[in-house]
Every structure is written in C-alpha cells, then in structure tokens.
Amino acid sequence: MASTQGAPGGGNSGVKRYQLGKECELRVEIGDDSRLRLRLVSGTAEIFGTELPPENWLSFPPGHKFAVFTWHGATIELEGKSELAYVADETPMVSYVNVHAILEGRRARARSSSTDSEPSQGPRVMVVGPTDSGKSSLCKMLLSWACKPSWKPTFVDLDIGQGSITIPGCIAATPVEMPVDPVEGIALEKPLVYFYGHTTPSINVELYKVLVKELAQTLEKQFASNAESRTSGMVINTMGWIEGVGYELLLHAIQTLKADVVLVLGQEKLCSMLKGVVHGKDIVKLHKSGGVVPRNTKLRQRARSTRIREYFYGLSNDLSPHSSIASFNDFSIFRIGGGPQAPRSALPIGAEPAADPTRLVPININADLLHSILAVSYAKDTDQITSSNVAGFIYITDVDLQRKKITYLAPCPGDLPGRFLLVGTLTWSES
Structure with a gap:
C-alpha cells in the first residue's frame, strides 16, 4: 500500500511513502526529464543487492529504472516525479x-x-x-x-x-x-x-x-x-x-x-x-522479474547515447571534458576489418575475394569522421592494434580539411596515451 504526505523542505513534487511487506519490491521508472530522490525510512532494503543506508536521501538521474527489494519489510519514501512506481509481491x-x-x-x-x-x-x-x-x-x-x-x-x-x-x-x-x-x-x-x-x-x-x-x-x-x-x-x-x-x-x-x-x-x-x-x-x-521493462529501438539508442554522454560529462554533469586541436599527422586512424584477404589473381578462377575480418585498414581523415567516437589504443606498433586493449575514447567535434586540423573532446586534458586510434560505426550527437 502507499500513502502520500507533504514534501520535506517545501518541494512542489511531494513525497510518497510506500510500506513494503516481506519479500516485496518497489519498482520505479523515472522519466527522461525527471529527477527523483529516495530514502529508506525504516526496515532494511536493497537495490541491485546493495543495502540502502537508513535515512539517507539518494538522488537518481532521469531515465533510471530500478527496484527496491526488502527481505523483511521496509518503509520507503520517494520525492520527485516518477513515470511509474508500484509495489510488487511476486519476485524471483x-x-x-x-x-x-x-x-x-x-x-x-x-x-x-x-x-x-x-x-x-x-x-x-x-x-x-x-x-x-x-x-x-x-x-x-x-x-x-x-x-x-x-x-x-x-x-x-x-x-x-x-x-x-x-x-x-x-x-x-x-x-x-x-x-x-x-x-x-x-x-x-x-x-x-x-x-x-x-x-x-x-x-x-x-x-x-x-x-x-x-x-x-x-x-x-x-x-x-x-x-x-x-x-x-x-x-x-x-x-x-x-x-x-x-x-x-x-x-x-x-x-x-x-x-x-x-x-x-x-x-x-x-x-x-x-x-x-x-x-x-x-x-x-x-524466471525473469516482472519488473523488467521492454525497450524499443528508439529507447535503446537513447540509452546508448546516455552512456556515451556519461563517459564524457559524468552521471550528473559533474565532469568537465577537455577540447583539444591536433594535426592530422599527430596520430594514425584505423578500422579493423574490410578489404580482401588475398588479391583476385591469387584465388581460384571464379572465386570472389572475401573480406578479412581482422585486417587493419588505414583511414584517411575527412569529414566523415565528424561525430565519431574513436578509441585510443595502447598498442605501440601497428601489428599489436587488433590484440591491444584501449585506454579510453575521444569524440570528434570538428574536421578542418584546409588547415588539416581535427578538434576532439577527451575526458581529461593532456596528450593522448597513444597515437593509434580506432574507428568503427559508433557515433554520437552532443545535442
């Protein structure tokens, strides 16, 4: 059951209080333009297996979906606007x-x-x-x-x-x-x-x-x-x-x-x-939880965009990414996969050359790179690129073909930890 009372501190959105019985959960979906605060008033409860501290307000950003579960019973308060919030007594x-x-x-x-x-x-x-x-x-x-x-x-x-x-x-x-x-x-x-x-x-x-x-x-x-x-x-x-x-x-x-x-x-x-x-x-x-929310293609794309934004700006816009300008020849950009494994002359008559899925293909810097997400490889040599892990990512915000300069956003200032960059089909629009 749920009851409502006034918001602490005179907020406009009010506070809703939920009484959760043994082995029940409060399922919450926050809208894309809303924020929500939550606290455990009494009892014990957890989110994703992590116990909630008593009486501490937790602030959740827009778009979050989660469930507050209690093994023995709990009282939960929500402050703010949720798209959906309800108590379920059947969980796996x-x-x-x-x-x-x-x-x-x-x-x-x-x-x-x-x-x-x-x-x-x-x-x-x-x-x-x-x-x-x-x-x-x-x-x-x-x-x-x-x-x-x-x-x-x-x-x-x-x-x-x-x-x-x-x-x-x-x-x-x-x-x-x-x-x-x-x-x-x-x-x-x-x-x-x-x-x-x-x-x-x-x-x-x-x-x-x-x-x-x-x-x-x-x-x-x-x-x-x-x-x-x-x-x-x-x-x-x-x-x-x-x-x-x-x-x-x-x-x-x-x-x-x-x-x-x-x-x-x-x-x-x-x-x-x-x-x-x-x-x-x-x-x-x-069994899957009844609280699982199906997402269409548009919601998935929005979630991907949010994850990329969080990488550069933080969950609550608390990070300050750094914009840098570099010359085209400051680094080398590659795509993995593409191009034939062998020239047509080396193949049996009538056979078509197949693309090599791990072939390293150099990329000429042009306007197509605008809005791309590039990975910064730890590789020290080109033959290590496919097997190397990456240090992080940059976002291309401008390509100046006349001056042969590229402007990119990085999580922090300073030189990139490697000069080999990888590109795929991953793009992002900062708007």
Whole structure:
C-alpha cells in the first residue's frame, strides 16, 4: 500500500511513502526529464543487492529504472516525479539468492583447496537470455552479494549493444571490490576494455570472437598471479541476441571464458538447447522479474547515447571534458576489418575475394569522421592494434580539411596515451 504526505523542505513534487511487506519490491521508472530522490525510512532494503543506508536521501538521474527489494519489510519514501512506481509481491529474488548461496559455497571450496603455487578456480557464472530479460540487473545482484563477505569477483561484459562497464561497442572486464552503487553503478578498478566499434556483432562476427578470446587470455594471465581474483570467479553478462549467429557467439563465449554455470533468464527453449550441446556445466533456468521493462529501438539508442554522454560529462554533469586541436599527422586512424584477404589473381578462377575480418585498414581523415567516437589504443606498433586493449575514447567535434586540423573532446586534458586510434560505426550527437 502507499500513502502520500507533504514534501520535506517545501518541494512542489511531494513525497510518497510506500510500506513494503516481506519479500516485496518497489519498482520505479523515472522519466527522461525527471529527477527523483529516495530514502529508506525504516526496515532494511536493497537495490541491485546493495543495502540502502537508513535515512539517507539518494538522488537518481532521469531515465533510471530500478527496484527496491526488502527481505523483511521496509518503509520507503520517494520525492520527485516518477513515470511509474508500484509495489510488487511476486519476485524471483528467492531463486536468485539461492543461486548466490551455491556460488558462495564454490568460492569457499576454491579458497580452501588453493595453494600458493596453484590457486583454485572459483565459479564462472554466465547470465544469458533474450533482450530485456534482466540480465544486467541479475549480474549486479550477484556481484553485490559476493562483495559483502569480501570476495572480489571479476565482472565481464560482452554486451556491446549497451555497455555496463564502459561505452557501448566494447567488450570489457573489471574487478569488483565493493557492492554496486545504486546510483553510480559499478565502481571501475582498472577496467580491461577492447574496442569492437559497433553495437551489433553481425557487422564483424569474427572480430567479436577474436576480442572475446583476447580478453579471456588476458584475464587468465591476471588470475594466474592473483589467487583472490581466481577463487572469487567471474560474473559474465551477455547480449540479448540468442538465435542464429547470436547463439553461435554465446557458445563461443561459454567455451572461451570457461564458464561453468550458465543462468538462463526467461527462455525455456534456449535452456533446452544449451543443455543439449553444453556438457559438464550447470545450466540453470531462472524466471525473469516482472519488473523488467521492454525497450524499443528508439529507447535503446537513447540509452546508448546516455552512456556515451556519461563517459564524457559524468552521471550528473559533474565532469568537465577537455577540447583539444591536433594535426592530422599527430596520430594514425584505423578500422579493423574490410578489404580482401588475398588479391583476385591469387584465388581460384571464379572465386570472389572475401573480406578479412581482422585486417587493419588505414583511414584517411575527412569529414566523415565528424561525430565519431574513436578509441585510443595502447598498442605501440601497428601489428599489436587488433590484440591491444584501449585506454579510453575521444569524440570528434570538428574536421578542418584546409588547415588539416581535427578538434576532439577527451575526458581529461593532456596528450593522448597513444597515437593509434580506432574507428568503427559508433557515433554520437552532443545535442
């Protein structure tokens, strides 16, 4: 039930108070032009597995969607305008926390069986399912619950369409040492980021596979020298494309990242298919939350734009990106993929040259780069570019062909950490 009373401090939007019973949740959707504050008045509650501090107001930016869940009962107050806010008493949270308990047991066993020379492997859990099934939300819960008893799991994000660690168009991983902040999201500790450059894998399927493999190999090296990370395991988020090529990429990711637990959200057919071909791993079907909101193409594009804006300006416009001007010859720009693997003369008669998905193609700077997002590679040589992770991103705001100057926006002032830049199809309009 919900009751309303006046706003603290004389605000115009008023305060709504919600009484939540045991194992209920308050589902909230904030409009794109609204802001909202929330606080826990009594009881205990959590957002994405992170406990709310009592009596502290949390400020949420426009467009946020979340659920406040309580195991034992709580009173919640909302101040501001929400597009939707309602209490639900049917949630899949008990099954989610049961999965967490099993993962905890595996982490504990891995820790007890580890030696100084050979750390044991903790659980590597991959969350799969169709678009808008709540995969990223479940990942956040599993990470937050794992961090409470001081585990430090690695979060791997393979969803290039949205991007939970960095901007869309990337495959990334980061160690997680603290429960996920309900507003700010995952605190980034030395994220490992590979730039794919597109928001759908169909543009270059083989490159997507190559980058997943590079990420996996780098993580294995890190785990070999860090027993704590290895025993804490991984939580892996995946794309919502689960048919055809998407299904093929899912199988590739399970094998490459050596996932031993696959959680299937809201898709019985996918669960059955995986059980038929993936052996020696636990395939577990879970119900998706009733609070999951389906998004159309326009909403997805808006979410991508918001993620890119947050990278440069911060969640609350609290960052000041730096505009710089550089000469065309200050750096080299490349696209990965394209161009024939072999000249037509070297092919059998009648055969057509196929595009090389990992070929490095130099890009001439022209007006087409305007509004593009470019990645700054750590590579020191061109032959390292495809396999190198990236330092960050810049946004092209002007291309002056006469003066051969390019103007770009970067998160901070100073020289770029590398002179090799990568471009894909990722663009952004600052308006």
